[in-house]
Amino acid sequence: MSKADAAAAILWVGATFYALFGGADFGGGFWDLTAGWDDERGQRPRDVIQRSLTPVWEANHVWLIFVLVVLWTAFPPAFSAIFTTLYVPIALAALGIVLRGAGFAFRKSIVGLRGRRAMGATFAISSVVTPFFMGAVVGAIAAGNVPAEGNGDAFSSWLAPLPLLIGAMFVASGAYLAAVFLVGDARRGGDEEMESYFERRALGAAVVAGAFALAGLFALHSEARYVFDRLTAEGLPLVIFSLLCGAALLAVLLRGGRRLLRPLAAGAVIAVIWGWGVAQFPYLLPTSLRIDQAAAPDATMTIVFIVFAVAAVVVLPSLGLLYTLAQKDLLEAEH
Amino acid sequence: MPSLDLLPVAASESNLLAAREQMAFTLGFHIVLSCLGVALPATILVANWVGLKKRDEAAMELARRWSKAMAVTFAVGAVTGTVLSFEFGLLWPEFMDRFGAAFGVAFAIEGIFFFVEAIFLAIYIYGWKRLSPWAHFWSGVPMVITGIGGAFAVVAANSWMNQPQGFTLDAAGKVVDVEPLKVLFNPATGYEVPHMLLAAYMVVGFLVASVYAVGMLKGRRDRLHKLGLVIPLTIAAIATPVQLFVGDTAAREVADHQPAKFAAMECIQETGTDQTEYLGGVCTDEGVKGAIGIPGLDSFLVGFSTDTKVIGLNEIPDNEEPPANTFLHLSFDAMVGIGTALLGLGAWFGFVWWRKRDIPQTPWFLRAVAVSGAGAIVALWCGWIVTEVGRQPWIVQGYMRTSEAVTEADGIWFSFGLVLLLYAGLGTGAILVLRSMSRRWREQGAESVEGPYAPAEEEAT
Ligand code: HDD
Numbered sequence: 001m002s003k004a005d006a007a008a009a010i011l012w013v014g015a016t017f018y019a020l021f022g023g024a025d026f027g028g029g030f031w032d033l034t035a036g037w038d039d040e041r042g043q044r045p046r047d048v049i050q051r052s053l054t055p056v057w058e059a060n061h062v063w064l065i066f067v068l069v070v071l072w073t074a075f076p077p078a079f080s081a082i083f084t085t086l087y088v089p090i091a092l093a094a095l096g097i098v099l100r101g102a103g104f105a106f107r108k109s110i111v112g113l114r115g116r117r118a119m120g121a122t123f124a125i126s127s128v129v130t131p132f133f134m135g136a137v138v139g140a141i142a143a144g145n146v147p148a149e150g151n152g153d154a155f156s157s158w159l160a161p162l163p164l165l166i167g168a169m170f171v172a173s174g175a176y177l178a179a180v181f182l183v184g185d186a187r188r189g190g191d192e193e194m195e196s197y198f199e200r201r202a203l204g205a206a207v208v209a210g211a212f213a214l215a216g217l218f219a220l221h222s223e224a225r226y227v228f229d230r231l232t233a234e235g236l237p238l239v240i241f242s243l244l245c246g247a248a249l250l251a252v253l254l255r256g257g258r259r260l261l262r263p264l265a266a267g268a269v270i271a272v273i274w275g276w277g278v279a280q281f282p283y284l285l286p287t288s289l290r291i292d293q294a295a296a297p298d299a300t301m302t303i304v305f306i307v308f309a310v311a312a313v314v315v316l317p318s319l320g321l322l323y324t325l326a327q328k329d330l331l332e333a334e335h
Numbered sequence: 336m337p338s339l340d341l342l343p344v345a346a347s348e349s350n351l352l353a354a355r356e357q358m359a360f361t362l363g364f365h366i367v368l369s370c371l372g373v374a375l376p377a378t379i380l381v382a383n384w385v386g387l388k389k390r391d392e393a394a395m396e397l398a399r400r401w402s403k404a405m406a407v408t409f410a411v412g413a414v415t416g417t418v419l420s421f422e423f424g425l426l427w428p429e430f431m432d433r434f435g436a437a438f439g440v441a442f443a444i445e446g447i448f449f450f451v452e453a454i455f456l457a458i459y460i461y462g463w464k465r466l467s468p469w470a471h472f473w474s475g476v477p478m479v480i481t482g483i484g485g486a487f488a489v490v491a492a493n494s495w496m497n498q499p500q501g502f503t504l505d506a507a508g509k510v511v512d513v514e515p516l517k518v519l520f521n522p523a524t525g526y527e528v529p530h531m532l533l534a535a536y537m538v539v540g541f542l543v544a545s546v547y548a549v550g551m552l553k554g555r556r557d558r559l560h561k562l563g564l565v566i567p568l569t570i571a572a573i574a575t576p577v578q579l580f581v582g583d584t585a586a587r588e589v590a591d592h593q594p595a596k597f598a599a600m601e602c603i604q605e606t607g608t609d610q611t612e613y614l615g616g617v618c619t620d621e622g623v624k625g626a627i628g629i630p631g632l633d634s635f636l637v638g639f640s641t642d643t644k645v646i647g648l649n650e651i652p653d654n655e656e657p658p659a660n661t662f663l664h665l666s667f668d669a670m671v672g673i674g675t676a677l678l679g680l681g682a683w684f685g686f687v688w689w690r691k692r693d694i695p696q697t698p699w700f701l702r703a704v705a706v707s708g709a710g711a712i713v714a715l716w717c718g719w720i721v722t723e724v725g726r727q728p729w730i731v732q733g734y735m736r737t738s739e740a741v742t743e744a745d746g747i748w749f750s751f752g753l754v755l756l757l758y759a760g761l762g763t764g765a766i767l768v769l770r771s772m773s774r775r776w777r778e779q780g781a782e783s784v785e786g787p788y789a790p791a792e793e794e795a796t
């Protein structure tokens with residue numbers, strides 16, 4: 001593996017973490033949005049969501065920063081090409097990030113019900129909008145709509161079936177991940193009603209995400225032939241693995257089981273992301289910019305590796321500590 | 336060094352102006368919050384430590400309140416920082432394309448600091464109840480270190496833009512080799528990073544103290560308010576004299592390495608010795624109008640002798656002169672003036688404390704502290720204006736012009752307008768939330784208010 005390929009792998013690792021943790025955060029917002037207008041009835045699911053999101057959302061968010069930074073440091077021309085072409089969905093995603101963070105942070109500290117509702121709605125709506133546009137960006141890249149020299153068409157590049165479908169798939173798979181995580185959190189809280197509430201939603205979201213993925217395959221076939229061909233050849237094992245995870249998860253849920261829900265859900269998503277990576281290899285921007293063409297000089301890559309190694313020994317254990325404390329309810333709200 | 340002029344000086348002037356305004360505005364907003372992220376943890380930990388060691392309930396209460404306020408400001412800091420990262424690509428894609436491989440190194444390192452900071456922030460803010468008091472205290476210490484590390488990394492990136500080094504270009508202007516250590520530790524890092532760190536501690540110290548000074552002026556003279564004033568003000572009063580020393584060093588370095596910036600900020604028109612130091616005034620081609628001039632002082636400050644030769648704008652090619660000369664000059668003067676005034680305030684406080692173990696009893700002292708927070712923020716902005724506008728027309732001094740870096744995308748004015756609206760809402764929201772938290776603290780004690788990390792009362796039960 002060349003240095004550039006290794007850096008691309010690091011990029012994908014970051015994207016994987018972001019898809020898992022950031023994705024589940026967005027999904028939490030999705031379920032907050034769909035918990036209903038009725039304040040009373042919506043209260044209990046919102047409660048579970050709030051409690052499980054609160055201590056971790058900011059840390060989860062940093063994976064996005066990690067991905068951006070690695071992209072612009074290790075592959076500057078790709079960064080610039082993507083941002084000069086897809087600036088519309090990217091700017092909309094940034095807008096969503098601001099509204100989401102502010103809505104979430106302000107909601108809790110506002111006293112009046114009206115203000116709190118407005119902030120809650122801001123948080124929830126932007127939790128759906130943001131991953132949609134991020135998905136559209138990814139879809140546009142996969143579709144080969146970002147030319148290596150940048151400044152591609154600002155609209156037709158992403159207003160096409162494949163990018164829009166991937167956007168929808170991002171929303172659905174975040175919702176799916178979140179629901180699966182929330183089943184566990186509700187159980188920890190000893191709330192059986194909420195447990196089955198999120199269980200039903202996990203089931204529904206799994207089906208919808210699967211449907212989008214399937215539709216995405218068709219769109220891939222017509223819009224992104226290179227990626228499709230490799231996905232169904234080199235990437236096939238990963239696709240099958242993802243399908244198996246999804247099917248196993250459905251089976252567990254339908255039989256009312258609880259075991260392995262989280263690993264299965266995560267496995268399905270991880271396999272898709274790496275399937276995508278394998279499918280567009282050796283391109284960063286299929287089929288105009290290869291990884292090695294976009295790569296920064298060796299010394300820069302070395303720094304990226306060192307940073308990654310340090311992240312692995314410092315950040316991952318710290319994250320582990322945070323999640324453990326949160327799961328043991330040691331990071332408790334004061335009341 | 337000549338510009339490589341490889342890219343067509345494309346992109347309309349209008350785009351450039353809009354992009355610069357947007358960048359300046361969003362940075363100016365973020366930098367205030369990031370000061371809180373850098374220096375508030377240490378301030379909180381001092382209060383926490385006093386509370387634990389001396390079993391001082393008022394100090395513990397302050398630490399608890401400040402950490403809840405920080406939960407709000409940190410969230411706003413994180414989203415505005417994310418916007419900045421996006422803006423690198425949205426506004427300055429050519430800059431990233433050409434130099435991302437070099438100065439990206441600093442941001443890659445920064446990423447780690449942010450991560451660790453966000454993690455321990457959550458543990459600290461959220462761990463008040465269930466972690467043992469000392470374990471909880473120590474969980475806050477990584478925040479202090481990562482705050483400093485994060486600031487180092489970003490500001491080193493900015494220093495590199497001012498004094499770029501540590502990279503090799505090929506004939507086409509592409510970065511083909513990088514020496515990461517030279518990028519990180521460029522000559523400007525040595526003064527920019529400490530200057531910024533001290534600025535963060537000054538901003539936070541004076542700002543927090545000013546909140547309690549206002550309270551005391553309204554007649555709230557309990558122990559909590561006094562401690563809330565004394566702890567942060569002590570930190571700020573210690574940082575200020577060091578800051579002026581570092582700033583003075585920075586000015587000499589700028590005179591050596593970025594003569595155009597220096598000439599513009601000091602309004603020096605003609606190269607020569609025995610330069611007058613001008614305070615205030617309007618800069619014109621014929622010299623400074625309406626300023627207080629101190630003959631020879633400028634030369635003396637640069638080289639400790641009035642014989643020191645200082646380069647004037649007449650030696651700088653017209654297309655390399657910074658814009659808005661008067662604005663730059665006044666910004667610089669405002670920074671120095673405010674810094675000097677804050678030095679006086681700190682000395683007053685220190686002297687009276689030394690003699691009487693108490694704060695000065697006149698309301699004028701409280702009034703001065705009450706405005707000091709805003710003053711420190713203005714000084715901070717002025718400093719950044721000097722650095723950034725003074726570097727123009729370069730984005731990377733001597734290598735790339737800002738006009739070459741800017742995006743060709745449409746709608747930058749539109750996005751700037753949107754950003755103004757959005758941030759107006761963000762700022763208003765944050766201030767309203769903080770004020771309502773403090774009102775509830777006064778009415779019911781701290782237990783009643785939850786930061787964004789804690790579900791609200793009704794929901795948690
Ligand atoms: C509380 C804020 C504060 C205060 C009181 C001062 N400064 Fe400052 N100054 C800043 C906050 C700041 C800053 C954090 O905004 C800058 C922008 C970039 C940097 O490194 O620090 C800055 C930049 C800056 C620069 C430009 C550096 C460059 O372009 O690379 C100079 C020459 C000075 N300062 C000099 C001074 C002097 C002579 C001061 C007082 C005697 C002073 N500063 C007080």
Ligand code: HEM
Pocket residue numbers: 355356358359362363366427489490492493496716719720723724727729730737
């Ligand atoms: C954090 C505090 C900072 C503040 C308040 C600040 C302030 C400013 C201001 C006022 C401008 C506008 C200049 C003009 O209109 O002529 C500007 C431009 C810019 N700054 Fe900074 N700056 C900061 C740090 C940084 C850092 C750390 C970087 C990057 C590493 C950076 C990159 C830029 C870029 C790319 C521009 C646009 C080009 C230009 O107009 O100079 N800034 N900034």
Ligand code: HEM
Pocket residue numbers: 058061062065365366368369370371372373408409410411412413414415416417418419420449450452453482485486489490531535
């Ligand atoms: C161009 C310049 C800058 C960029 C691109 C940038 C980027 C970011 C990003 C992405 C975050 C969010 C991290 C998270 O999610 O936790 C952030 C937060 C932060 N930034 Fe900046 N930043 C810039 C300038 C600065 C400067 C000059 C400082 C310090 C002096 C600074 C200090 C911080 C700190 C301490 C935080 C943590 C959040 C907070 O305390 O509010 N940043 N920044």
